[in-house]
Amino acid sequence: MLKYLSRRIASSLFALLVITFIVFLLTQLSGSPVDALLPDDATQEQIDSFIREWGLDKPLWQQYLTFLGNAAQGDFGTSLKWPGQDAMGFVLDRMPATLELGGLAILMSVVIALPLGVAAAVYKGGSIDNGAQIFALVGQSMPSFWLGIILIWVFSVWLGWLPTSGMGSFSHAILPAIAIAWFQISALARLTRSAMLEVLDVEYIKLARVKGVSEWSVVWKHALRNAAVVPLTYFGILAASILTGSVVIETVFSWPGMGWVAIEAIRGRDFPVVQAVIIAYAVIYMISNLVVDLLYVVVDPRVRHG
Amino acid sequence: MAELHLQSHRLQNLWQKARELPLLPIGVLLIVFIIPALFAEVIAPHDPYVPNLRARLQPPVFFGGTWDYMLGTDRLGRDILSRILHGAWYVLAVSMIGIAVGVVVGTTLGLIAGYARGWFDGLVMRLVDISLALPAMLLALALAAAIGASFLSVVIVVGFALWAYFARQVRAEVLLLRNSDFVARSQVAGASHLRILFRHILPNVMNTIVVLATLQVGIAIMLDASLSFLGIGIPRPTPTWGLLVSDGRDFIATDWWISFFPGLAILLTVMAANMLGDWLREQLDPRQRQI
Numbered sequence: 001m002l003k004y005l006s007r008r009i010a011s012s013l014f015a016l017l018v019i020t021f022i023v024f025l026l027t028q029l030s031g032s033p034v035d036a037l038l039p040d041d042a043t044q045e046q047i048d049s050f051i052r053e054w055g056l057d058k059p060l061w062q063q064y065l066t067f068l069g070n071a072a073q074g075d076f077g078t079s080l081k082w083p084g085q086d087a088m089g090f091v092l093d094r095m096p097a098t099l100e101l102g103g104l105a106i107l108m109s110v111v112i113a114l115p116l117g118v119a120a121a122v123y124k125g126g127s128i129d130n131g132a133q134i135f136a137l138v139g140q141s142m143p144s145f146w147l148g149i150i151l152i153w154v155f156s157v158w159l160g161w162l163p164t165s166g167m168g169s170f171s172h173a174i175l176p177a178i179a180i181a182w183f184q185i186s187a188l189a190r191l192t193r194s195a196m197l198e199v200l201d202v203e204y205i206k207l208a209r210v211k212g213v214s215e216w217s218v219v220w221k222h223a224l225r226n227a228a229v230v231p232l233t234y235f236g237i238l239a240a241s242i243l244t245g246s247v248v249i250e251t252v253f254s255w256p257g258m259g260w261v262a263i264e265a266i267r268g269r270d271f272p273v274v275q276a277v278i279i280a281y282a283v284i285y286m287i288s289n290l291v292v293d294l295l296y297v298v299v300d301p302r303v304r305h306g
Numbered sequence: 307m308a309e310l311h312l313q314s315h316r317l318q319n320l321w322q323k324a325r326e327l328p329l330l331p332i333g334v335l336l337i338v339f340i341i342p343a344l345f346a347e348v349i350a351p352h353d354p355y356v357p358n359l360r361a362r363l364q365p366p367v368f369f370g371g372t373w374d375y376m377l378g379t380d381r382l383g384r385d386i387l388s389r390i391l392h393g394a395w396y397v398l399a400v401s402m403i404g405i406a407v408g409v410v411v412g413t414t415l416g417l418i419a420g421y422a423r424g425w426f427d428g429l430v431m432r433l434v435d436i437s438l439a440l441p442a443m444l445l446a447l448a449l450a451a452a453i454g455a456s457f458l459s460v461v462i463v464v465g466f467a468l469w470a471y472f473a474r475q476v477r478a479e480v481l482l483l484r485n486s487d488f489v490a491r492s493q494v495a496g497a498s499h500l501r502i503l504f505r506h507i508l509p510n511v512m513n514t515i516v517v518l519a520t521l522q523v524g525i526a527i528m529l530d531a532s533l534s535f536l537g538i539g540i541p542r543p544t545p546t547w548g549l550l551v552s553d554g555r556d557f558i559a560t561d562w563w564i565s566f567f568p569g570l571a572i573l574l575t576v577m578a579a580n581m582l583g584d585w586l587r588e589q590l591d592p593r594q595r596q597i
Binding site: 011013014018019022023026027029046134137141142143144145146149150152153156175240241243244247248251262263265266267269270274277278281282284285286289 | 367406432435436440441442443444445447448449450451452453458476493524528531532535536537538548551552554555558559565566573574577580581
């Protein structure tokens with residue numbers, strides 16, 4: 001088990017390293033920082049001292065190591081668009097907002113999708129099953145940003161129940177979380193259903209029934225525990241799509257999180273902040289994947305003892 | 307006589323196959339996506355780019371509008387229907403080229419990795435892991451910031467998002483195939499590695515590639531739409547569908563049709579593509595049902 005976990009951690013760190021490398025390479029592609037940061041009428045002397053100060057005269061690999069060293073300390077320079085702000089600090093300030101939204105979306109997905117998938121499997125072919133199938137088909141094909149706009153239209157403009165955008169009370173978070181979660185609910189319910197169908201057919205379930213275990217306990221204790229491994233594999237993907245979703249949905253609802261910062265920074269060509277956001281997202285993503293690996297250990301005894 | 311009989315039998319088979327085709331998704335794809343993409347110039351009633359201030363904010367027909375502007379007009383008086391029809395071409399081009407990049411890169415690497423094994427296999431599988439672990443949105447953000455958003459950057463992002471799935475799947479199948487009799491026999495017969503790979507093994511993994519590619523159409527379109535909605539896709543004034551939705555975003559309270567119909571086009575297209583992909587999978591690859 002320790003071996004399994006340490007291998008997972010090592011591969012996560014390696015992936016992070018690759019991401020920093022890609023980000024660094026793209027910085028090089030974006031043109032010389034001399035053009036971006038110095039005024040057009042800078043003298044040759046100013047340019048030279050700038051190049052020396054930023055280490056632009058050193059070979060590329062050395063520049064990368066410097067970048068990596070700074071990145072490891074969270075130093076991505078200062079923001080160009082929001083003057084005086086430390087790039088990573090600015091991003092970290094916005095991180096709780098994104099995590100709040102993502103957490104709520106994950107909670108919604110699990111609370112709705114698991115029972116829905118289980119019910120669809122238990123009453124296979126019934127009206128719950130058919131309804132869930134149609135819901136999944138539509139849900140997986142609907143662009144989340146469009147859904148977000150439609151939700152604003154219906155619940156904020158027409159019915160006036162919930163605020164249209166911004167952040168503040170809990171009610172502000174409801175619509176964006178639904179917009180992010182919708183797709184996940186469809187995907188997760190579909191996976192849970194097929195995993196449950198497989199498990200409900202297995203010998204030990206029949207045995208439990210013969211022994212007189214109540215149907216409730218057969219479904220929720222014996223079957224779901226074994227079926228849960230499959231939806232769990234999806235959780236890694238879930239984290240990625242919630243991350244993507246947060247970029248899109250934060251823009252729709254003007255939710256001041258990391259995704260909103262990323263888009264604003266790109267519009268303002270604020271490269272330090274863009275770098276910081278990408279690395280921060282990547283770290284969140286790697287950590288959530290590690291958590292999924294840990295959950296495997298909890299759920300699946302074969303991993304625990306293997 | 308016997309030949310004739312055989313032919314009519316074959317025709318009958320073909321007819322039966324055709325009757326089983328999922329007509330609904332195919333029809334939707336043709337009407338909403340493919341015909342508009344190829345013939346927008348001919349069928350679009352208005353120019354998608356030229357403003358017409360006298361026709362500003364016309365509502366759709368049945369909502370107080372006229373048949374002349376069936377789906378309404380935007381704030382500059384441009385016809386929404388014509389803009390959707392013209393946008394279809396860019397959506398089609400980006401998703402098809404992006405998928406093609408993913409198929410070619412992924413299949414080639416997967417074939418070689420599975421056949422050659424050794425260090426190359428290890429390297430490719432590492433790259434697959436990393437690529438799957440990297441949300442495509444991050445690359446899209448980085449690319450948009452570094453080189454600016456363009457047709458090319460969107461194609462790169464789509465190709466990047468998809469290649470690893472092909473590489474992984476193809477490699478897994480090649481691992482099974484490389485020990486089979488027909489590969490051993492062609493080796494004995496003196497066929498070169500290249501010939502074995504592309505003439506003998508590739509045709510056997512073609513089904514998988516087709517199924518996977520069809521299932522990726524929806525993902526590719528959705529990715530393209532998200533990027534253009536965020537303003538990091540194909541730049542203005544190209545009327546890609548995501549951009550059209552974002553155009554109407556701030557006016558949903560009063561002029562809902564600006565966002566509504568382009569989004570509906572995305573929804574219908576992705577849904578039809580997904581249904582077609584599911585159907586193909588069941589036809590060609592029964593092992594993978596219900597995954």
